[in-house]
Amino acid sequence: MAKKVFVGMSGGVDSSVTAALLRDQGYDITGVYMKNWSKDLPGMICPWKEDYQDAKRVAVQLGIPFKMYDFQTEYRQRVVDYMLGGYKAGITPNPDIMCNQEIKFKLFLDTALSDGADMIATGHYARSVDGELHTAANVEKDQTYFLYRVTEDALQHSLMPIGEFETKAEVRSLAKKFSLATAEKKDSQGICFVGKVGIKDFLLHELGQQPFGVIINQDGVIIGQHDGAIFYTIGQRHGLDVGGGLPYYVIGKDMAKNEVYVTTDLQDKNLWSKNLQLSNIHWINGIPEPTKTYQVRTRYRAPLIPCKVSPCKTKKDGEVSILLSEEVRAITPGQSAVIYDDNRVLGGGVVI
């Protein structure tokens, strides 16, 4: 009896190829479109219907059953509200990490299992190996950064065949070989529901106008005005609307005073750090050893930096400090630091 696998099909190439490959490997495949968001925004029509139809079209081509799960309510509560809350609090949240933790590898998994599936599969560039999370063969596209909060149990029930390919071109050519309708579809990017509207416009739409405040440079001089401190994040350069001389980078902000601090000095102490405090720890398989040297990634696609992890007792929800071997620019509260042991993802936490 072939294993029943429910493939999360977004309507993109990667998940289409995932379904095709697994079908050919002999699994009993069902395609599932997760409807997480469908609301239009000013200046953008939500493409969920096209995506749904693309996914369905591929399912038909592959001759597999297809269904839709409506997760809009949960997505709104667990991802969008988390994101809005983070911005309101002055940090820079990472909704895609939350989406994987709460929706794809929890709600989708649980729903699929209770729906008769033995496993789920996704089009992620990552590898699920015996309950461990490993980086993708394609180093450029590796998405493990977004997946460090997935549990060992979820990984035991997940397949990510796209993680085996070294190039996107291989995936595309497979899509062509299978004659999939999505073979030429452009890669998606940006937060799915925000799309080309942009995060600032989305926040304006959801949270409304924010109080104006001042922008202060490294000498304590007011050099401009901002239209809401929540819109700015550490390390940010563009969108400040202050010019003259060198570019300005955001080095901090005070939500209570509603002030944004910037500098033109790229060597500014406040912009660099080699010591991070993490909260909401999540270790996938086990707790890291304090004596060992691991590698850490502080943002998507950033290079791995050797580091040490402070002693830690709990597998989740604790705090830990990370000592990097070199200074890293623009460490940002709300973003995640993910710890690697070569190709294996240990887990990580949220920067305080």
Added chain:
RNA sequence: UGGGGCGUGGCCAAGUGGUAAGGCAUCGGAUUUUGGUUCCGACAUUCGGGGGCUCGAAUCCCUCCGCCCCAG
């Protein structure tokens, strides 16, 4: 009121007779399943206003306007 300095695109800022560098900002695009970063492209027929010398001036001369500094 004397003496000196300055006024170049939204902001910094080169350029002192040969036909407006560069940077920031802004806008557009590329890269990117968060935010951000990075990359590429666009962006002053014109140099505070007016007049003059010159084949030719932002650059020289005159004058007006504005700002700054030092004297009083």
